Amino acid sequence: MWEYTEKVKEHFFSPRNVGQLEDANAVGEVGSLACGDALKLFLKIDPQTDRIIDARFQTFGCGSAIASSSALTEMVKGKTVDEALKITNQDIADYLGGLPSEKMHCSVMGRDAFRAAVACYRGEPAPEEQLEGELVCECFGVTDEQIRSVARENNLTSVEQVTNYTKAGGGCGQCHEKIKEIIAQVRGELRKEKKAPAAAARPMTNIQKIAKIQEVIEKEIRPMLQQDGGDVDLIDVDGNRVLVALRGACVSCPSAGVTLSDAVGAKLKELVHPDLHVEEVSG
Amino acid sequence: MTVTYLDNNATTAVDPRVLEAMRPFFCERYGNPSSMHSFGGTVARDVARARENLAQSLGASAKEIVFTSGGTEADSTAILSALATAPDRREIVTTRVEHPAVLNLCKRLARDRGYVVRWLSVDRQGKLDMDEVRSRITDNTAIVSVMWANNETGVIFPVEEISEIAHEHGAIMHTDAVQAVGKVPMNLEASQIDFLSLSGHKLHGPKGIGALYVRRGTRFSPFVVGGHQESDRRGGTENVPGIVGLGEAARLCSEGFADHVATMRRLRDRLEQGLMATVPLAHLNGHPEARLPNTLSIGFEYVEGEAILMRMDVKGICASSGSACTSGSLEPSHVLRAMGVPFNSVHGSIRFSLSRYTTEDEISYVLEEVPPIIRGLREMSPFGREYLSAVCTVQ
Numbered sequence: 119m120w121e122y123t124e125k126v127k128e129h130f131f132s133p134r135n136v137g138q139l140e141d142a143n144a145v146g147e148v149g150s151l152a153c154g155d156a157l158k159l160f161l162k163i164d165p166q167t168d169r170i171i172d173a174r175f176q177t178f179g180c181g182s183a184i185a186s187s188s189a190l191t192e193m194v195k196g197k198t199v200d201e202a203l204k205i206t207n208q209d210i211a212d213y214l215g216g217l218p219s220e221k222m223h224c225s226v227m228g229r230d231a232f233r234a235a236v237a238c239y240r241g242e243p244a245p246e247e248q249l250e251g252e253l254v255c256e257c258f259g260v261t262d263e264q265i266r267s268v269a270r271e272n273n274l275t276s277v278e279q280v281t282n283y284t285k286a287g288g289g290c291g292q293c294h295e296k297i298k299e300i301i302a303q304v305r306g307e308l309r310k311e312k313k314a315p316a317a318a319a320r321p322m323t324n325i326q327k328i329a330k331i332q333e334v335i336e337k338e339i340r341p342m343l344q345q346d347g348g349d350v351d352l353i354d355v356d357g358n359r360v361l362v363a364l365r366g367a368c369v370s371c372p373s374a375g376v377t378l379s380d381a382v383g384a385k386l387k388e389l390v391h392p393d394l395h396v397e398e399v400s401g
Numbered sequence: 402m403t404v405t406y407l408d409n410n411a412t413t414a415v416d417p418r419v420l421e422a423m424r425p426f427f428c429e430r431y432g433n434p435s436s437m438h439s440f441g442g443t444v445a446r447d448v449a450r451a452r453e454n455l456a457q458s459l460g461a462s463a464k465e466i467v468f469t470s471g472g473t474e475a476d477s478t479a480i481l482s483a484l485a486t487a488p489d490r491r492e493i494v495t496t497r498v499e500h501p502a503v504l505n506l507c508k509r510l511a512r513d514r515g516y517v518v519r520w521l522s523v524d525r526q527g528k529l530d531m532d533e534v535r536s537r538i539t540d541n542t543a544i545v546s547v548m549w550a551n552n553e554t555g556v557i558f559p560v561e562e563i564s565e566i567a568h569e570h571g572a573i574m575h576t577d578a579v580q581a582v583g584k585v586p587m588n589l590e591a592s593q594i595d596f597l598s599l600s601g602h603k604l605h606g607p608k609g610i611g612a613l614y615v616r617r618g619t620r621f622s623p624f625v626v627g628g629h630q631e632s633d634r635r636g637g638t639e640n641v642p643g644i645v646g647l648g649e650a651a652r653l654c655s656e657g658f659a660d661h662v663a664t665m666r667r668l669r670d671r672l673e674q675g676l677m678a679t680v681p682l683a684h685l686n687g688h689p690e691a692r693l694p695n696t697l698s699i700g701f702e703y704v705e706g707e708a709i710l711m712r713m714d715v716k717g718i719c720a721s722s723g724s725a726c727t728s729g730s731l732e733p734s735h736v737l738r739a740m741g742v743p744f745n746s747v748h749g750s751i752r753f754s755l756s757r758y759t760t761e762d763e764i765s766y767v768l769e770e771v772p773p774i775i776r777g778l779r780e781m782s783p784f785g786r787e788y789l790s791a792v793c794t795v796q
């Protein structure tokens with residue numbers, strides 16, 4: 119017995135947008151009878167604005183496959199194609215309040231069907247042809263490129279997860295070694311990329327940094343402290359040291375140290391830069 | 402909501418009379434049957450009576466019954482005993498459609514201990530090819546393990562005939578009769594079967610109790626090693642309430658045997674005919690005749706089993722599916738695949754299994770509720786629509 123959320127049940131028992139769309143100008147199909155689930159997605163897209171006017175689906179599959187399809191149609195309607203392309207399989211699962219991990223492949227199917235439909239609309243080859251790659255899982259017909267794409271997008275770390283998300287490896291199990299290799303490659307790539315954007319975030323000029331800190335203090339922190347009769351002033355910024363002076367109720371407040379690190383420090387780290395730290399000075 | 406329980410091959414309701422028989426053995430007569438005092442010692446008499454009742458229902462003698470923790474332990478005991486007592490024989494003959502209790506043990510024996518497993522195939526109706534059976538059993542066979550009746554389809558195997566072949570080669574014959582006991586007449590005295598496994602919770606007894614029948618004179622090596630219980634054949638203080646419950650459940654099964662079987666068969670046939678008549682593209686899985694009287698496995702094309710079960714569940718109808726999505730693995734039922742059931746009906750296979758408690762009204766209710774569920778899901782499906790709509794308009 120699967121533990122489905124109320125939202126999954128609701129979309130399974132009363133699915134939205136079921137059926138064909140006569141005047142669809144984009145159709146995407148994924149899955150097969152043999153695999154046990156399949157989704158055919160119909161979209162009507164305004165060619166002028168690229169906005170998705172209507173979406174319908176036909177699904178053969180289990181409860182979460184039908185719920186994911188229903189959720190997908192609700193999520194893409196009203197969005198432009200580019201906006202909707204940003205929807206990840208995790209977004210579909212989140213929309214449904216989560217899916218059992220073994221059922222994540224249902225959300226991936228939703229994402230894939232949408233990409234296939236967009237390819238059809240744009241006159242591009244179907245994504246699975248673009249991602250042709252090398253067949254890894256013969257039982258479920260999954261290629262290395264498909265595994266790579268899903269593993270990357272969902273930050274997958276184990277064969278079991280890859281099976282849950284793509285079905286690859288869920289049959290005879292002969293491809294498990296190959297899947298492990300792909301995971302290792304993807305993890306390596308992700309690690310490298312992670313280092314890069316952190317470096318990219320640094321080249322904020324000092325002026326920009328101070329302006330940003332000032333803004334966050336004005337808009338986020340002062341209103342919060344003022345509610346309790348306190349206040350804060352920015353005195354100086356020295357590299358990553360942010361020097362502030364507390365005023366009013368904050369000065370005599372026994373938990374002043376906590377207030378500082380909790381409220382001011384956390385907000386600045388979150389909204390400006392993770393390396394900042396706050397020090398109190400008497401000003 | 403009332404529950405319409407048609408999943409009796411998974412487990413059954415405990416008969417209230419069974420519960421009554423068990424009740425004194427928890428708080429009042431909790432003594433250990435091996436004790437020297439009469440408080441415990443008298444309990445041994447109840448265990449003996451239960452053993453007698455179970456033996457009688459099988460046409461066996463009490464000495465031939467070894468109580469176990471269930472069907473799975475009985476299966477392990479039988480197979481491992483046969484291997485231990487015939488160390489020179491290196492092959493196991495079994496079928497591709499066994500319950501995991503046998504299937505996974507055999508796979509493990511092949512992997513870890515180098516046994517050669519001869520997997521017998523089945524045809525489209527789930528039946529064995531007797532020529533293949535004959536060719537697979539050799540003088541190197543330690544044990545032939547063939548289930549009496551299959552839990553998913555109810556298909557019955559000719560275990561007596563296979564026993565003869567096994568014995569011609571000096572091999573031990575085991576049958577997993579967990580699904581057959583209480584539904585198929587048995588007289589083990591007149592049979593050649595050496596080991597037979599059964600389980601309490603499939604015959605309106607409690608869970609966690611079962612038994613292995615060990616034919617008198619059969620070489621035996623215990624699986625659970627410990628004290629002298631069960632005549633040194635299974636260590637561990639007896640599960641007294643369970644044993645008493647199983648004895649009573651077996652007695653009640655044989656007491657009303659003919660009536661129970663007739664009722665189950667009549668209602669099962671009504672369900673089968675009703676569904677076949679109202680739902681297009683539905684196929685029976687398994688042989689129509691050589692089958693348990695309570696089991697009906699149907700493949701509904703172009704729908705997926707879990708979706709069917711979920712929609713039946715909100716109507717209070719309990720059944721099982723052979724679909725991949727219900728199993729937690731991604732592969733659909735190994736039984737239906739071994740039979741070569743096509744994919745378009747394997748994923749939509751539903752097993753209904755009745756009991757002696759099933760009523761006419763329950764069958765009527767299922768016949769009312771299930772066809773619209775299948776129709777509704779098919780209307781959502783992208784497959785076979787042209788054909789389906791052609792068929793559906795007739796209704």
Ligand SMILES: Cc1ncc(COP(=O)(O)O)c(C=O)c1O
Pocket residue numbers: 410411470471472473474500502548550551552577579580600601602609610611
């Ligand atoms: C054919 C068969 N063998 C063995 C078993 C296992 O029995 P138990 O649950 O008592 O271990 C079952 C039931 O699940 C069964 O159907």
